[in-house]
Amino acid sequence: MENHRTEITNNITQSIRNFLSDKKYSKIAVICDENTEEHCLPIVLDALPEHYLLRIISGEENKHLGTCEQLWMALTEAGFDRKGLVINLGGGVIGDMGGFVASTYKRGLHFLNIPTTLLSQVDASVGGKLGIDFNGFKNHIGLFAEPQNVLIDTCFYATLPKKELRSGFAEVIKHGLIYDQSYWEKIKTVELENVVWSELVTRSIEIKKEVVIADPFESGLRKILNFGHTIGHAVESYFLDKGEQRLLHGEAIAVGMICEAYLSQKYTGLKTEELDDIVSFLINVYEPVGIDKSLFDEIVGLTLQDKKNEGEAIQFSLLKGIGECKVNIPISAPDMLDSLFYFNKLVS
């Protein structure tokens, strides 16, 4: 694992120029989707030398091998050799998939990530996890590889729908809950309409880096980042192809954090008042709706395919208290069902 180069900037064009100034790439490709082409590309265009624009269609449902094949083909047709550079301009889907495509084209091109959403800046931008979905399983095919650099500028949020900002905010909340109680206290005062994002982004990236550097391949500590994600991913997967019911990543993780905070209170010492504090904040921000209980079994079944599991037991990362997280807590299917019932009761 190489070092984690993340630059938080308030002048993205200058940062791109600096990055490119001492490098000699044979060709440059910029991967974007229809949203980042419209809203983000114009912001950075001045700083980009001659390049190939590779467009994909936005959305997690396009994060699959078929899209990778199109991107590999586009690089091939443009005659990219191993000295080419791929710039990923977009959210998590573009970062994860563009990085995977770059890392596997001719056994690896350099890539530069310019994450344009809060979620991708605080989550996918650090840690080298790349991948695509496969047969409905999230990030089922992928690898660990680091971009040459990650350039972070909150200026891109100006055109981001509020729902998307709120989705990314779930990861910020998680960072406070698993690692830093005083950060959590600060987060609780945030109003999404009126916040200096660069401060939160800076602290969230600091936390993520500390965790990832300590455990790059997720053999121990890094698993704390999975808090809320075991049930959250299953909920997200379940609703992936359910049209309007579909949840954004952070919305699903908010549900997951409520369920897993409940399990934390049951098994790992989270205090009842801490649980109430977490849950009331999450419900206030996300206003989640109940999940039909006829779906519970299928959602619990989906957790079995989670990459974090080893063997038959389902391993959770749960809170000992706010700001502290324990990993490898085995949780049974009945307990998971129980936590979903708890969630439903809360929001009904």
Next chain:
Amino acid sequence: MENHRTEITNNITQSIRNFLSDKKYSKIAVICDENTEEHCLPIVLDALPEHYLLRIISGEENKHLGTCEQLWMALTEAGFDRKGLVINLGGGVIGDMGGFVASTYKRGLHFLNIPTTLLSQVDASVGGKLGIDFNGFKNHIGLFAEPQNVLIDTCFYATLPKKELRSGFAEVIKHGLIYDQSYWEKIKTVELENVVWSELVTRSIEIKKEVVIADPFESGLRKILNFGHTIGHAVESYFLDKGEQRLLHGEAIAVGMICEAYLSQKYTGLKTEELDDIVSFLINVYEPVGIDKSLFDEIVGLTLQDKKNEGEAIQFSLLKGIGECKVNIPISAPDMLDSLFYFNKLVS
């Protein structure tokens, strides 16, 4: 890049048992094709604990994403988690593709390689190059990742067709030509029907390791391994879908070595008598037939897609003399055509 663990053994079952003895894998999959299932699996079966057998159809023409999807699906359906092990039992196709599938399933399973052909033992077994073909381009999609271990036993050759042994022998010849003149002198005395393979395999793997360890990501020295492969790969690619005309890897590389030895004499100081020495040995062993000159342009065009090229110039690895190789020699299309005419004249 991790260290290069290759064990040359004359007791493959014991070596497998030793490898597994101190490890706890949640599940084991063995990838084989119809040939290795028939001829090689029985040899190792005693040493294998309970496992899933994943069968693919033999042949380079099946080394593509479609087969990877089948393998990823089989691992998914068998419920493999990150603590699973994939054992690749077969030649280069299984090693390259099985390693790629393992390294990208849930961002990376351990894999153990048991190469069963001379070619895969002396070539693909060292260096961590994994990959699959894509739209007719060889190893176009892939990555660098090391198996946990490589177990080498020449006992598997007993059932190998002579043509396959001869194909692998091309890489042995290359090792002498690029790195070790005294090894070349020894190689020239080899009769394919009557040779102690373990000695040659041991020296060839030593050479490959020395080169790869000095330059794991192919930024310099490692490129010497490409001698014979720029034109050789293009010839192999061209004939890939040409039915009976199709060439085995080593047969194509023998053609490539003849052409590139010619270019070495022209540009990098290979002596005329060395050229004659190389060419007469290769013709004697491989008995190549001429290539219709109407195909030359297309073959030269295929070298442009080679991963080893940077920008527009075609970079060759050519011999300064027997046992010594220079890298990054730019060669023009007319020179490549010239070398193909030379080859044709020799064998007509």
